[in-house]
Amino acid sequence: QKEVEQDPGPLSVPEGAIVSLNCTYSNSAFQYFMWYRQYSRKGPELLMYTYSSGNKEDGRFTAQVDKSSKYISLFIRDSQPSDSATYLCAMMRSGGSNYKLTFGKGTLLTVNP
């Protein structure tokens, strides 16, 4: 079983839709959870950072972590064409080599005007 699973999509939605992106993981040692956004031909940029379980909101973006289910989500409200990108989940263990991130393979999102 892969450590981090992410549906590659592609996901296509109309402008204004609510988007839900998800990852599952198998390693219960993961404590730090992140979402990165990657535009075409660019490097990933950090979008959301969450420690342990719970929700975090930043503008139109909400990150959720459910450690009991080993499941994380990113919600995008009122999606815009500028949100079209690949979204990567990433996770980090606590302790040991805990500065190494494990990435999902990314979900390609297109928001149509």
Add this chain to the structure above:
Amino acid sequence: DVKVTQSSRYLVKRTGEKVFLECVQDMDHENMFWYRQDPGLGLRLIYFSYDVKMKEKGDIPEGYSVSREKKERFSLILESASTNQTSMYLCASSPGRTNGYTFGSGTRLTVV
């Protein structure tokens, strides 16, 4: 803003050549990383460094080496380039043990 700068956006090299990819960060970050990104395979860690002159192998170090002589600079070396090393190479840095990464814009390397 933290900046991670990769020296080349696009590079074409011949099979067997020694290739140097350079990465510089300007925010005094301790940790630096080299990844390659391929369709369907995602990001794969090649090498990382948590201090000057320190390095650790990632998940796919074969065919690569690295050098970190100064804190701000982390170089990836392809000892003898092969066509299966054609890829997008991404450098990243982070300031501590639990922080997110800042990535460079990537180098698209083609080996012919």
